Amino acid sequence: MLIRYKVILSIVLSLVGLAFTLIVISGLINQIYLATEERNLTTNVLQVTAELNILTSDYLFTRNQATLDQWTETYNSLEPILNRLIFDEKEELVLFDDLKVAKELQKTRFDELVMLLKENDIKTIELTAGVYKEKISQLDQYSQRLAVDAFDLFEQTGIEIRSMLAQAYVVAILAICFLSAIIIFLSGIFYFSLIKPLLNLNDKLRVVAAGDYKTRIDFKTRNELGVVARAFNHMVTELQAQQTEIKSKQQSLIDNQRVLEDQSDAVLNILEDIEEEKMRSDDLAADLKKFKLAADNTSDQVVITDPEGVILYANKSLETISGFAVEDVLGRKVATKELWGGLMEKDFYTQLWNTIKRKKQSFTGLIKNKRKSGEEYYVSATISPILDQKKEVNFFIGIERDVTKEKQIDLAKSEFVSLASHQLRTPLTAINWYMEMLLSSELGDLNSKQKEYAQHAFASNRRMTELVSSLLNVSRLELGTFIIEPKNENIIGIANGVLADLQHLIKIKRLRLVKDYAKNIPKQLKVDKRLLEICFQNLLTNAIKYTPEKGRITFSVEKKNGNIIICVSDTGYGIPRAQQDKIFTKLFRADNIKTVDPDGTGLGLYIVKSIMDHAGGRIWFHSEEKKGTKFYLSFPSTGMRPKKGTKSLD
């Protein structure tokens, strides 16, 4: 409840109490006044009755007419006094009526006495003394009664006044108690609703003044102080927010100051550095000049681009190699169709940018470009990202050497090999077929020596044929003309076919063959059957050749992490650790097997690796000398990557 309502209520209550008290007390006073008045009147009645007694005695003694008149007059004065007396209480009324009767009786007796005296002379009076005495005593009796009645009335009014005074006293005490209660109540209101909360507010204000902005007043009342408390809480919240803002501003000021200090330190350091730098800059300028001269004048084309491939620098050799003038290419995007690029397949460029931009590694490779004149040329290119301290690409630097002549020579070589292989094959086929005829009994039996020689010749020719086929394959791989045509094939069927062809070799060496095909191998896989056969053939032939008799060869196929993994493992001679990194090099043969089999070509693994590289697969191995070798092939279970070309491998 609002305090003002409490105060108004209290004031109204006290006013009502006060009015009530006043009315009661004024009523009492009025009655006391009336009672006092009656008391005075009764006193007058007593005086008059006393006078009447005296006058009666006088008249009896003197029988004077004047005294009689005076008596009558005095008696008449009693009437108005009695008329003024008004009583409301029963006891008093009885007394009053008695008084009036006594008065009437006194008058009657006196009149009777007067009459008696007037009618008779003294003697008669003597005679009638008995009557007279009786009359006098009656008169006395009645006057006495009148006096007693008046006195009783006098006493009665006194009692009345005392009781009224007592009532007034009680009423006054009650009024005082009531007013005191009102005052205590008001004080309570003032203390609990106003002073205590104000003191609390004062405390909280002190707390806030001391800097604690988390404090709040917990007022649940809805009165005026509740409003104040909410205003206070709101103010403190605002203050807190402001304080927080001030603190953060202060912090940022401090930070700024720190930054400024750091900067000034840095500036000082830089100034110091500049001094040192100045000393070195002359040397650096000289160095830079040398490098620029070197870059400008080298016979290799040097191009520097920004991370987006926009040309920032190109040296003079650009003009000699590509035919474009340096000033024409600056600011343009490197190696586009409009300049010297765009001749390679899309995949090639994707891979190139992926290597230098995403992997941030150098890219080295052979690129076919075209000169301004439209003539095609080949470059051996090395493109490297130059990274800043955050490992972000700052520049790309591309160094390209015109290898068209070398490439042409290579092409000629490969074409020569290709043609020579074909031309060599025809006589080889002839020898092969004639030896076959000789060795068959179709033309008659040879003697044992002849047969032995013919067999040697036949075997040598067979090896020659295989060597020529391998050379032909190598030339196709290097020319890039071979085709990869993945079709849906059953890889297990392909493996079994190759293993069946090699069965007799396995038997001769008394090797144990273990096939291990996982159950989750898809029935159909997109592979180039011929290429896979070549790979299996090479790996298995190696395993057979380079495993001593009674050894074990395991051929396994499994599917793991979305890849098909083929493993050919043997318990053979192994690859010497020192030579393991050269094992895929063309024509390379490990030392330890040169003595075991002097006739190997050193082309098999090179061919397999080339095939896997082009088909989007991988080849790797684990080998330990004298324990064995495990070769792994893997390609995605989605299949081999197709490649356009003209020739298949043999």
Added chain:
Amino acid sequence: MKKTQTVLIVEDEIALLEVLSDKLKNNGFGVLIAKNGEEGLKLIEHQKPDLVLLDILMPRMDGVTMLRHLRDEMKNKVPVIVLTNLGSTDNAREAKELGADDFLIKADHSLDEVVSKVRSHLK
């Protein structure tokens, strides 16, 4: 007794021609010989061989041209096995498209294998 089946060999290399024809004869086939495509077409027209062994690289008319004539113009459906040392996919695909029934690399196959191929296509 079964009628002798005739194989036409179209091949410019005499050494190969000789041993191949001997082998086929020894295996009971009749053998016809042509040294280039033109001769081959004439022999097919007049002698009607049961099967043709066809080389690719030949003077005057090569095997591919001859095969085209045979299938497209003469509408002749005699079985043809291309037998060559050119291991290129283009040749093989072209020969297959023109209607060759098989494609063998000479160097990779023994005479026995050639004979069994011939037999399998004559069945």
